[in-house]
Amino acid sequence: MNENKTLLNAFKQTAYQAGGHGKRNAGILKQALSEVDAQAESDMYGSGKSIEDFQEKMAKYLGKESAVFFPSGTMAQQIALRIWCDKKGIKKxxxxxxSHLEIHEEDGLKELHGIQPxxxxDKDRLISLEDVVSLNEDIACLLLELPQREIGGQLPDYKTLEAISxxxxxxxxxxxxxxxxxxxILPYYKKTAAEICELFDSVYVSFYxxxxxxxxAILAGGKEFTxxxxxxxxxxxxxxxxxYPYFISSDYYFEKRIHKMEQYYQEAKEFAALFNGCEFTSTKPLEPVSNMFHVHIAQPKKKLEPIFIETYEETGIGLTSYLKELNENECYFELSVGDAYADLPxxxxxKAFQLLDTRLKELKEEIPLT
Structure with missing residues (x-):
């Protein structure tokens, strides 16, 4: 193995990459536009039949009165919270x-809207009904993320959602x-999108x-809100x-993949079981509740990266492009199952998991007895 080779480079050079739907390249847009009439009229500044038809379609799917297409979910969610704060006259x-708003948006909610979160x-568990009831401050809005990505995509049980609502x-x-x-998350809850959204006053969904x-992204709710x-x-x-490059591709891949969510969910459980069979390794949740989960390995990053690189080079299977340190003795990475998993030989x-497990067991043998 080349000692200067990075995990990211090794991952990119594999013949098969396990997560998502494959490489995000220009082909994604090209495929989505391939059947579109070249003379079809464009939307203009958020108006036009094409974008309005898609918004109406998504409002119906989500069970809401109205919906608006946004170029990003970050924009959509900050705006949703601003509207609810203004209506109640409380900037909390x-x-x-x-939450994505807290750790990935450079304090946008505070700096742009003056809203206090x-x-x-606790950061390591889900919000409970008791947390909401115990709030000792007046707030305009409560935001719930389903699933809670940063803790492995965990979900509350449906009765808890109903009680909070x-x-x-x-x-x-x-x-x-x-x-x-x-x-x-629809396969896990065994609910339609509209049934889940009925519990909420407004909802944002992503299309990438x-x-x-x-x-x-789509932001949906009542007509006055949208x-x-x-x-x-x-x-x-x-x-x-x-x-149109965004909502046409959103519509195209929605139709292509929305019926596959059950397949991705079942494959995620299968994939997680393979990781859970390896030394030092566990997934969070232990059994996924959606197509996404985190893989935790109780070993230092400097020891794990060479193992992953060698496994990639011997099998042509790329499992992850990165390892993120939780501490000096544990790493993790995130996996989302999509079309790519079904294509893996x-x-x-x-073989890749056999090699991974064998090499992790070799690390165990290196640990001195106390």
Missing amino acids: VAYHPL ILLA AYCRDKGIKLQLDGARLFE KGIGGVAG EESKIWKRRHGGDLISL KDELG
Whole structure:
């Protein structure tokens, strides 16, 4: 093995890569546009039949009165929370400590909107009904992320969701769904998207995660709410002159993959079991509740990277492009199952896990007895 070779480079050079739907290249857009009439009229600044038809279609699918297409979920969610804060006259919202808004958006909610977040629950567990009931501050809105990505994609049981929803409605607290991966959790809950969204006043969904589109998001809710969101979208610069590369690809891959969510879910459970059979390795959750999960390995990064690189070179199977350190003795990475998993040669996949397990056991033999 080349000692200067990085895990990322080794991953890129594998013949098969396990996560997602494959490489995110220009072919994604080219395929989505291949059957579109070249003379079809473009949308203009958020208006036009093509974008309005897609918005109406998604509103119906989500069981909401109206929906608006946004170029990004970050924009959509900040706007949703701003609207609910303005309506109640309270610039406070509550969400999980590891919410995307808190750790990935450079304090956008605070800096752009002057909204103060109230962090609920310990960062390593889900928000419970008790957390919501115990709030000692008035808030305009509670945001729930389903699944909670940063702790492995965990989900509350459905009765807890119903109880939180009922409590919020009773107390006049708006409930926003961070449903970036909403489509992916439908098989676990055995509910339709509309049934889940009925518990929430507003909802955001992504089209580049499980769906695999180029980019874009839908924000859905009541008509008054979405009309106000259009004004804020213009203020944020979200009304590009044309959004069709985004919503056409969103629609194309929605139709292509929405019926595969059960398949991805079952394959994720199969994939997680392979990792759980390896020394020092466990998944979070132990059995996935969607197509996404985290893999934890109780070994230092400097010892694990050469093992993964050698496994890739011997089998042509790439499992992850990175290892993130939790501490000096443990790493983890995230996996989302999509179309790519079904294309993996299962004999080579089995060989890859045999090699991985063998080399991890060799590390165990290096640990001195105390």
